[in-house]
Amino acid sequence: MKKLFIIPALLFIILSCYCQKNNELAGAWxxxxxxxxxxxxxxxxxxxxxxxIKVLSKGYFSFCAESGRGHTGKxxxxxxxxxxxxxxxxxxxxxxxxxxxxxxxxxxxxxxTGKIMLNGRDVELEETWQRID
Numbered sequence: 001m002k003k004l005f006i007i008p009a010l011l012f013i014i015l016s017c018y019c020q021k022n023n024e025l026a027g028a029w030x031x032x033x034x035x036x037x038x039x040x041x042x043x044x045x046x047x048x049x050x051x052x053i054k055v056l057s058k059g060y061f062s063f064c065a066e067s068g069r070g071h072t073g074k075x076x077x078x079x080x081x082x083x084x085x086x087x088x089x090x091x092x093x094x095x096x097x098x099x100x101x102x103x104x105x106x107x108x109x110x111x112x113t114g115k116i117m118l119n120g121r122d123v124e125l126e127e128t129w130q131r132i133d
Contacts, residue, residue: 029129
């Protein structure tokens with residue numbers, strides 16, 4: 001009889017922790033820093049003519065910039081790793097890519113680092129986002 005109570009209780013606790021991790025990122029974020037590194041180029045940006053916004057909700061993300069560029073899809077987050085699965089976007093090369101990033105939250109700042117594939121090349125990407133909601 002105790003097992004019938006303990007097993008569902010453990011499952012509830014585990015699922016609650018998972019949902020809380022996803023909810024840590026829920027909301028709207030504005031990009032404040034970006035660094036792209038390829039074997040022959042490095043582009044670092046701290047000033048943005050066109051603001052870039054990322055909205056995260058219930059496992060979905062949407063990224064857009066005032067320039068009209070953007071993409072959307074699903075995301076997964078376990079507290080240390082943030083993973084995007086791009087479903088739609090302005091750059092067809094990104095569509096259907098799964099990109100995994102190391103993730104760190106510090107108050108209302110969110111830092112991610114990882115690699116994406118652009119123009120057939122690995123690009124190291126580092127970004128800092130500021131919570132705006």
